[in-house]
Amino acid sequence: MGLEQFKNRNVGTQNYKTLDVGVSPQTGMERFKQVAKRTVKGELFVGLGVVMKAMVKALFADDMHTVKYPFEKMPISPRYRAIHDMLRLLESGHYRCIGCGLCEKICISNCITMDTRYDENQRKEVSEYTINFGRCIFCGYCAEVCPELAIVHGQRYETASEQRASFSIFEDMLSPVDQLNLQQEYQGFGAVSPNADENIKQTPLAY
């Protein structure tokens, strides 16, 4: 599907289909006739029959359309921007964040705060990382700017909690280290482009 269709702002010439809704009654007599007709036709039982059929299916054939939220949840688009996840390196289990501070800098609602320090291995270590979800507008810039794909948007869209801090601690956003095998590479905003492999150049360090 091309974009031409969307760019056409001339509404009148597009192929809208008009539904056949019949003629609505005009006079009092016509209205009375319609009511009388519907009353004796037994359409009511058609509706009840549909409900009955669905009930039987749900009870005995285990085929129900209702999603039993919050016990069940609908799958959401991978591009959905919900509460952030901090990912880990699969090999070492160490968190991917290198503490560059770009997410803190780019955040337009100033909700990311981080502190880093010089650790005993003489590497940069993130000593504190919080996101104030009272301010976060889920714009996704942090995930887009992250050079290490360390901060991504996750799937946790339920933002009701007794305390905002329940979401915003670094450790809570990190993928649990014992469930590393479940960590999914993020496909959404800021992810590696599908043709990334083609764009990779050999570094001059190969000898």
Add this chain to the structure above:
Amino acid sequence: MSQHNSINKGKAITVTIDGQKIQSTFGKTILEIAREHEVYIPTMCYLTKVQPIGACRMCVVEVEGVEGMILSCQEKATDGAVIRTNNQALHQERQNIMKLYNVNHPLECGVCDKSGECDLQNKTMEFGVAEQAFTARDQHRPIENWGYVSYDPSLCIMCEKCVRVSTEITGDEALKVKFGGYGSTIVNTKPEQNYASLGEAAAVCPVGALVDTSFKYTTNAWELEKIPSACPHCGGGCQMTYEVKNNKIYRVTNAYEFTNLCGAGRYGFDYANEGVTQDKEAFSHAIEAFQTAKSIHFSSQISNEEAMILQTLKQTKGYRLISHEARAYQKFMDAYSSVTGKSLYSGSLEEIAQSRVIIVMGSRLNDDAPSVKYHINMASKWHRARVAYMHPIEDRELSGIVTQFIKYEAGSEEGVAALLVSELLQAVELPKGVRSFLDDLDIGNLSAESNVGEEELEMLSNSLQKKSGFSLVIGSDLYAHPQAEQIAKILALLETFADFNVVCVPPAGNAMGISLICDLDDEAEGYTVGYNVPADFTLSALGDGDLDMPAMNQQEGTLTTLNKRVVPMHVALPYGGYTLNDIANALGVVEEYTIDYTPLLPQERGFQSVAFDDLPDYFDSVGREYRGYPLRRIKASVDRKFEEITEIDGFDGAVVYQCNPTEQFSAFTAKCDALKSESFLVGSEQFATATKLQDGEQIIYTIDGVVFDRVFKIDTSMKGTIALNPTYDKGLSGALLSSYRFSRLDFKRAGR
């Protein structure tokens, strides 16, 4: 402006740079002339304050009629030269240099501290080097932690700036280049010393190779707010910039291209009095205390404006103002002026750096005034200056600079000054009174009493003969000497009659400003209010007094520096409590802000009537200083009467010398996390024998009413029977130590 490498013959020349005709004088390099006229020539290794390094070759230019490319940082411009700073070939050359700099440079800008202010980053962008085209087999280069600074050899581009700074400026001579082609690296030859002055070397590093350990990986450079200020620790008032984020000082930087900052200035910044709120009750107690008080006793850690407030209070309320260090300095300088006929002294740091002969007297220089030591080191390295260091204790840290150490007995400074002056002024025409005073000196006796050999002084004066450019540095041992005024008069003869650049290094803090602004009294009387000094009612910026006061990095105001300038300080951290001005307002001396006193500073003492907000604070493109304004030297009445030299009252046995370790000046530097010094009484083995003390023994002694409870340590590098006694860790009471810096040690062992 590196005057040091320009033999300024002063001949006017005309050069053409990129078609622009420029008038200049012979002796300046092409790069200097270009910078002076805002013509851009890219450089990587050039550092204005040291001699040209010539390692990067980025500054190449073309000169008509000369084949090939010329290094503009080293080549002096000649008359009529036609210079092109940029064309296709030069651009290509510079681009190739940048490509080579990027060989194997780690692509870790994301975590590098220098990112955002990195020369390599900037120039790589400028010359459009988009990828690393070359490579070399890499080697294992571990990151080294040298204490105050950390070194990452894989980021190093071998520009050698740090080595030059370490040798030419700070003089610690710790850093050396280890040559080895691609494997070249910088090595720290004295890692066990952990010099804080290496911070100066880290400051000039154009990449992230050499960085402050305390700052490393804590924040990104671009997020810090830069607040220009002046360092309040010693009397130097060096230029510095606080870099602040979220009300926390992350680091201190300076205009490293032109100025220097010692370890205390660079790492001693976290002494603020934090979390203070307006305590109305304490404030009303303070007002009551001021209303009953007869005297105000204060330390040197205050700004010119605060000193002016105290002086105004004295005029309206008749308080006695006591500040021992400043008072001693004031008396010394008054006596000094009575010989020179002018207030202040003649010398400056720039003149010291240009000197050929420098005499230092009465100061443990490396610990008392690092900026003076740096400038003496510059003279030593650039002009091979002869440096005579006259002091009772030899200083190992100065061994690389000092050409002649003249040891004298503690207490004999008056005799030493007389000996020195009579030797140096032998062939000079003097007024009768002065000549007869010098002729009447009993040289033999003085020499014997002070232990200064006549031949030592003769050697010194011989070395002066063929040279010009003499400097004399006078230190704070002399100010509190019982005969200080006589010493001042004798040494002032060298300024008046022998054309010496004399610098009387003020004691730590703003003692010089106080001595110029306040009419000080000698002793306190009656109920006393102390400001940063323990008294009946104590105002304290350390937060341990009866009313809190802002520390120096929490207030705006001006400082008077040893370079005879009045320089502005700005607020780096917030302060929520009361200030001295609030107290003055409550007492009826009304000005809205403390800085309203800046234009009111006494013009008859050399200050100018300039509002605080109009004080400039910058260096221009060639390093001329525009910070605040210079003090004027005012005429003083001349009175060249000398008294006879008093009998020298020598010290027998064990003597202690009040001397803080390097990087420590006061209770404020003691509060700083990065500056960690352990305070011991440090003496030689000889001292241990004389006192029968063991290494590690704890003793108790009292000096000026301050009780010291210290562990004694033997330092095998020291000689003689004088031990060093630090005072910085004594909190506010450190300001009570006001008598002569040498004193006899009467101690008792702890627990007996």
